[in-house]
Amino acid sequence: MWTTKGLTRGILTTPYPRSRPAEPGARPARPVATPTSEAGPAAVGVCPTGALEARGDQVAVDLGRCIDCQRCRRGDAKMEWADTGQAALHLSPADLPGRAFRHSLHVRVVDAGDGGETLRELKQLTSPYYAVHRLGIFFTPTPRDADVLLVVGPVTQGTRQALLDTYEAMPEPKWVMAVGSTAVTGVPFGPSFTTAAGLGDVLPVDVVVPGNPPPPLAILDGLLSLMGRMSAEELLS
Amino acid sequence: MSNLQIAPNAAVLAALSEILPRDSVRRGGDQAEVETSLERLPSVVDTVVRNGYALAGIVTEWEDAGWLGRYAFYCSSCPGFVHVFVHGKPGDALPSISPYVFSADWHEREIEDLFEIPFEGHPLLGDFALHNEDWPEGVAPMRPDYDRDEPKPPRSGRVWRPQRFVKAPGAFTMSIGPIYSGISESAQFRLESEGEQILYATPRLFYKYRGLEKIAEGQDVEDVLLLAERLNGTSAVGHAAAFAQAAEAIAMVTPPPRAAALRLVFAELERLRSHLCTIEELVESTGLQVPTAMLSSLVEDLLRLSGRVAGHRYLFGLVRPGGLTLDIGDAETADIVKTSREATARLSRIVDQLAYDNGFLDRVEQVGTLQVPKALHHGVVGPVGRASGLSKDLRVIHPYGAYRDCEVRIALADEGDAFARFRVLAGEAVESQHLMEQALSSLPAGPVLAPWRPRADAALGWSEAPLGAAFHWLRLSPTGKVLRWRIMPPSFTNWPALATVVEGAAFQDFPIILASFGLSVAESDR
Structure with a gap:
């Protein structure tokens, strides 16, 4: 009887988003804006993808270009890294799905050239630790049932047409989510002769979740914001 | 060391010196180089393979007067490599060696597509890496005159008509x-x-072709290392270590002992997590939801452990040419030991229970059987090979870094079915935990990073990634820019074997066979 064996570990599921418990390792730190005096004069130059930018007396971070390479953390540059709430960004708050989708959202995942790590994080969302079914979020195999097209990877030449076909096959209303920095801006692969500069080149994007890969809780934030269960202010807090 | 320098390759070089002029054989430690001509290539390759060598991959590089084709072979039982290489002029065709070495098949098809170097005697070329419907005729991204920032071509509009092999009525x-x-x-x-x-x-495959080898050209080694990590994000340490090893061999730098030991720890942590993922996906494909959930929470335990000790759940940003970017303290050491010990204890219990679960056994026993001769024929690597009786493991036959000083017990089975792969994966996961604990109990003191300075040269790096043998060929310019980076990932070797195993299976077994191989598309597509 697997059912009884499955009970032996007790409840693992996070109470998130009702409360935010400390779950060490679930959401590792990311770079945050740091005063230039602390980050060091060379900070901007160490970033391989141009995610760091000197803005006034601060070094600002464009998370959509950050690939978590840790270079501005270890070594000469000393950017501050912290667990920021800035996990997902809503690009078009006016077009929220509305109340109808508050408790049920069907998501079609499309791999457009991901290295496999973002797909794994999506898979972890269904593990007992996150169990997104409890929030009414379901991964569906068919685009006809899907409300959200969730895309990972920089959109390669080979997946582009299949991705567009999937989008076409979805009924209105539909929303598009770019998950992972590669899907957001194409870094570190594109733009190139075979990859786009992220999903925005190909489809209108509603929500972006930066990170390489974004941890499950960040992807969850993106989905919750789409469902109207998490406001833009909460996302940024 | 002295016996290592004499022993490797002795037998094969003796055999080769009988058919080749003396000066064409160069011995460089364990990396022997053999130069030959286009006409002689098939017989030389045949001799190498008959002496128990397996193909690591084919590397083609552009030269001033044409191209260089390099066939890298590794010995399946001794610590030696043999590189057979040929020079070609523009317009020359390489003789296909896939009749002798089946694992060369996909390499040849890929090179023909991306380099437009023709192969003579290959039965099936074209529409491999560049799909007909996506890429116009005449595009060859790996040619030197092709710009990496070339605007993406519009969809070719060509129609792809797949070849059908089964001609029976009603097929x-x-x-x-x-x-x-x-x-x-x-x-x-x-x-x-x-x-x-x-x-x-x-x-x-190759829907996900990201052109990694092309976009790496002209970039700094450290930036290309980031691409190596992201080649297959779930085997980041495995590939980064192989890449860094090549860069270190070029610079003639050895990482400090502490860095070598910690690389072993992180590589084994990654292997443990990756094998757990494969086991989870196999169990999921058989429809058992409770053990799937139990296993995926173990995966999450290890991902969180990585997040705590390395700052990244997939261990990105750790490996650097010359060592590691991060040292760990006593608290992290204790955390790794405790969490991994708990995870493998739970895994062992689940595996024991599954081994007596008829619902599971019915779906995996005698399903997707890869027989030993077929596995040999395809040169299958990694846990898939070890479940088909091939005991080759680079950690043992070509030990690198801290693996030189430790003993790896290889989990082995010879049935070759999905259940054998399941048992091998579980056995290796437990062994990974042992290796980690062993290395952590005797961590050498000292720095974790040695200074690394570029030099103009080329070298081969390798590691046993979670999915099997990964080889990276790297050529640098004097300023440390990458001139050529060739990735020879384990999945690329194993995919053709999967295709033959599926033949004869029932449709509903396909997802199970696919999951039991646990292959990565991303690292094959590159």
Whole structure:
């Protein structure tokens, strides 16, 4: 009887988003804006993808270009890294799905050239630790049932047409989510002769979740914001 | 060390010196180089293979007066490599060696597509890496005159007419993908059938071709290392270590002992997590939801452990040419030991219970059987090979870094079915935990990073990644820019074997066979 064996570990599921418990390792730190005096004069130059930018007396971070390479953390540059709430960004708050989708959202995942790590994080969302079914979020195999097209990877030449076909096959209303920095801006692969500069080149994007890969809780934030269960202010807090 | 320098390759070099002029054989420690001509290539390759060598991969490089084709072979039982290379002029064709070495098949098809170097005697060329419907005729991205920032070509508009191999009346093709159910990587499988049984299977990969080898050209080594990590994000340490090893061999730098030991720890942590993921996906494919959930929470335990000790759940940003970017303290050491010990204890309990679960055994026993001769024929690597009786493991036969000083017990089975792969994966996961604990109990003191300075040279790096043997060939300019980076990932070697194993299986077994191989599309597509 697997059912009884499955009970032996007790409840693992996070109470998130009702409360935010400390779950060490679930959401590792990311770079945050740091005063230039602390980050060091060379900070901007160490970033391989141009995610760091000197803005006034601060070094600002464009998370959509950050690939978590840790270079501005270890070594000469000393950017501050912290667990920021800035996990997902809503690009078009006016077009929220509305109340109808508050408790049920069907998501079609499309791999457009991901290295496999973002797909794994999506898979972890269904593990007992996150169990997104409890929030009414379901991964569906068919685009006809899907409300959200969730895309990972920089959109390669080979997946582009299949991705567009999937989008076409979805009924209105539909929303598009770019998950992972590669899907957001194409870094570190594109733009190139075979990859786009992220999903925005190909489809209108509603929500972006930066990170390489974004941890499950960040992807969850993106989905919750789409469902109207998490406001833009909460996302940024 | 002295016996290592004499012993490797002795037998094969003696055999080669009989058919080749003396000065064409160069011995450089364990890396012997053999230069030959286009005409002689097949017989030389045949001799190498008959002496127990397996193909690591084919590396083609542009030269002033044409190109250089390098066939890298590794010995399956001794610590030696043999590089057979030939020079060609523009317009020359390489003789196909896939009749002698089947694992060369995909390499040749890829090179023909991306370099436009023709192969003579290969039965099936074209529409491999560059799909007909996506890429116009005449595009060859790996040619030196092709710019990496070339605007993406419009869809070619060409029609792709897949070849059908089964000609029986009533035969049909079931085409799965490139986007198919669940959270899965994009790839296509064309299954030809007369009814219930799959008679012929063709995997069509390279939908996810990101052109990594091309975009690496001209970049700094450290930036290309980031690409190596992201080649297959779930084997980041495995590939980064192989890449860094090549860079270190070029610079003639050895990472400090502490860095070597910690690389072993992180590589084994990654292997443990990756094997857990494969086992989870196999169990999921058999429809057992409770053990799937139990296993995926173990995966999460290890991902969180990585997040705590390394700052990244997939261990990105750790490996650097010359060592590691991060040292760990006593608290992290204790955390790794405790969490990994708990995870493997739980894994062992689940594996024991599954081994007595008839519902599970019915779906995995005698399913997807890869017989020993076929495994040899395809040169299959990694846990898939070890479940088909091939004991080769680079940690043992070509030990690198801290593996030189430790003993790896290889989990082995010879049935070659999905259940054998399941047992091998579970055995290796437990062994990984032992290795980690062993290395952590005697961590050498000292720095974790040695200074690394570029030099103009080329070298081969290798590591046993979670999915099997990974080889990286790297050539640098004097300023440390990458001139050529060739990735020879384990999945690329194993995919053709999967296709033959599927033949004869029933349709409903296909997802189980696919999951039991646990292959990555991303690292094959590159």
